[in-house]
Amino acid sequence: xxxxxxxxxxxxxxxxxxxxxxxxxxxxxxxxxxxxxxxxxxxxxxxxxxxxxxxxxxxxxxxxxxxxxxxxxxxxxxxxxxxxxxxxxxxxxxxxxxxxxxxxxxxxxxxxxxxxxxxxxxxxxxxxxxxxxxxxxxxxxxxxxxxxxxxxxxxxxxxxxxxxxxxxxxxxxxxxxxxxxxxxxxxxxxxxxxxxxxxxxxxxxxxxxxxxxxxxxxxxxxxxxxxxxxxxxxxxxxxxxxxxxxxxxxxxxxxxxxxxxxxxxxxxxxxxxxxxxxxxxxxxxxxxxxxxxxxxxxxxxxxxxxxxxxxxxxxxxxxxxxxxxxxxxxxxxxxxxxxxxxxxxxxxxxxxxxxxxxxxxxxxxxxxxxxxxxxxxxxxxxxxxxxxxxxxxxxxxxxxxxxxxxxxxxxxxxxxxxxxxxxxxxxxxx
Numbered sequence: 001x002x003x004x005x006x007x008x009x010x011x012x013x014x015x016x017x018x019x020x021x022x023x024x025x026x027x028x029x030x031x032x033x034x035x036x037x038x039x040x041x042x043x044x045x046x047x048x049x050x051x052x053x054x055x056x057x058x059x060x061x062x063x064x065x066x067x068x069x070x071x072x073x074x075x076x077x078x079x080x081x082x083x084x085x086x087x088x089x090x091x092x093x094x095x096x097x098x099x100x101x102x103x104x105x106x107x108x109x110x111x112x113x114x115x116x117x118x119x120x121x122x123x124x125x126x127x128x129x130x131x132x133x134x135x136x137x138x139x140x141x142x143x144x145x146x147x148x149x150x151x152x153x154x155x156x157x158x159x160x161x162x163x164x165x166x167x168x169x170x171x172x173x174x175x176x177x178x179x180x181x182x183x184x185x186x187x188x189x190x191x192x193x194x195x196x197x198x199x200x201x202x203x204x205x206x207x208x209x210x211x212x213x214x215x216x217x218x219x220x221x222x223x224x225x226x227x228x229x230x231x232x233x234x235x236x237x238x239x240x241x242x243x244x245x246x247x248x249x250x251x252x253x254x255x256x257x258x259x260x261x262x263x264x265x266x267x268x269x270x271x272x273x274x275x276x277x278x279x280x281x282x283x284x285x286x287x288x289x290x291x292x293x294x295x296x297x298x299x300x301x302x303x304x305x306x307x308x309x310x311x312x313x314x315x316x317x318x319x320x321x322x323x324x325x326x327x328x329x330x331x332x333x334x335x336x337x338x339x340x341x342x343x344x345x346x347x348x349x350x351x352x353x354x355x356x357x358x359x360x361x362x363x364x365x366x367x368x369x370x371x372x373x374x375x376x377x378x379x380x381x382x383x384x385x386x387x388x389x390x391x392x393x394x395x396x397x398x399x400x401x402x403x404x405x406x407x408x409x410x411x412x413x414x415x416x417x418x419x420x421x422x423x424x425x426x427x428x429x430x
Contacts, residue, residue: 006055010285013050016042017284030383032144035284039291040376052292056285061250063286064140066278068251069235071143071152071161072258073271079158080259087162090325094163094343095135095170097321101313102131109306110367121182121361129362132174133354133371134314138347138379139164140251144283145383146342151390156335160342163322167343168249169195175353182360191247198246202238202253206260209234224266228273231261249349290347294376299369307370314374315381318343338389345382350375 020034020041042050080087106127109115142160146152152161176191235257242253261267299307319340326336354371357363363371 006053009050009053009056010281012042013038013056013288014281014284017288028387030145030148030387032141032148032287032383033380035287036141036291036380039288040294041291042288043292043294045291045294045296045376050288050292052289056289056292059282060286060289063278063282063284063289064251065235065239065254066274066282067140067143067286069254069258070271070274070278071147072255072260073262073267073274074147074152075161075259075262076153076158077259077263079153079155080162083155083159083162086326086329086331087159088166089329090159090163090322090339090343091166091170093325093328094137094167094318094322095174097324098134098314098317099128099131099174101317102134102310103127105306105309105313106130109302109309110364114302115306115364115366125178125182125362126364129178129357130310130367132171132178133350133357134310134317134346134374135167135171135174136346136349136353137164137167137171137318137343138345138349139168140286141345141347141379141382142342142386144287145386149387149390156331156338156342159326159331159335159339163325163339164343165252165255168252168349171349171353172247172249175356178362179356179360182362194246195248198242198248198253201241201246202256202260205238206256209260210263224269227266228270231257231270231274234261290379293351294372296369296372299366303366303369306367307373310370311374311377314346314378315344334389338386341382341385341389344378344385346375346378 016038017035020038021031022034024034024037025031039050041047044051107123110123110127110130139161142164143152146154146157146160151157172195173192176188180188235254238253238257239250240253242248243250261270319337321340322343323336323340326339327333331339350371354363354368358365358368
């Protein structure tokens with residue numbers, strides 16, 4: 001007999017994320033925090049009303065892909081180019097310092113008499129792997145928070161976005177190196193070659209698609225709906241190729257697909273259609289699913305102490321590391337703090353890295369609890385801290401009012417243009 005429970009699951013997720021989102025908004029917190037709390041409270045960690053299913057997981061995967069695709073569409077490419085060098089420096093420090101901090105914390109606790117390791121590899125490799133877990137960044141949380149505040153296209157917002165993408169690449173390299181030491185079947189040079197091939201693929205494919213897209217728009221610009229479908233196809237193909245052929249995260253492929261399309265005409269029209277789809281279904285499922293993945297195992301007193309220390313290390317090393325990188329690139333102190341807090345969230349990325357390490361014997365099973373706690377706390381506090389760093393009431397009130405008026409005027413102009421070019425089905429039949 002077919003089960004239709006997924007319909008009820010979706011209804012509960014959409015309702016709970018909206019309710020909790022409104023509650024967090026009442027206390028001047030980003031609504032994404034409410035969506036995360038909804039999944040955490042209704043999931044196995046608390047009430048156990050909802051559980052992750054294959055359907056929810058797959059919808060959430062599409063959700064984060066669309067979220068990053070929209071981030072690419074909204075990104076100022078020229079500003080991103082200007083912050084490219086700075087983003088690399090920020091990402092480099094944002095990887096090295098958490099790696100060192102995680103290693104130091106693990107080296108202190110992961111020894112006889114404190115934590116009993118059950119992993120098959122040496123203690124040194126296990127400790128390095130804990131540091132590798134802390135290098136991860138879940139950019140989707142920061143992107144949604146910045147979009148909600150209207151700060152995605154600021155100087156700090158572009159730096160966070162660029163650094164997080166580079167952080168993903170550097171994280172893959174670090175993970176590959178450490179797993180190759182524990183698993184002889186992993187070839188470091190092959191992985192590095194795939195990463196380089198991915199950027200070649202993006203450059204060549206982007207150039208070709210940009211030309212085709214522009215020419216097609218000029219020939220059929222009176223009915224723009226087909227270009228939304230074409231954009232979605234490009235997004236999904238780039239996401240698939242990134243994971244399947246190059247070993248790069250699918251969200252990275254989606255982001256570059258958005259960057260390719262953002263320089264074409266009618267980007268605002270396409271972005272608004274995707275934003276509606278994301279807000280209506282995909283984003284709530286994605287953020288709720290992060291909470292549904294959290295299952296806290298039984299932990300001893302020493303494990304709990306290690307978890308607390310690991311959380312502090314995870315937060316401070318990202319803020320300090322990315323802040324130092326930003327300062328070296330001559331960002332203001334306020335922007336340095338914004339960039340550092342924007343990189344705090346580990347999200348589902350850290351869970352994926354931990355599971356891969358556990359599979360090859362790089363992490364003891366009893367250390368999964370502290371990693372889960374790091375994921376939960378950093379995911380919840382990152383948007384809170386990010387909003388605090390952007391809250392400058394004297395400057396922001398006038399800025400937000402002017403930007404809102406500008407945005408409304410731009411949208412009205414685009415709507416008029418779209419309506420003048422759009423042919424209804426009845427007119428086509430005539």
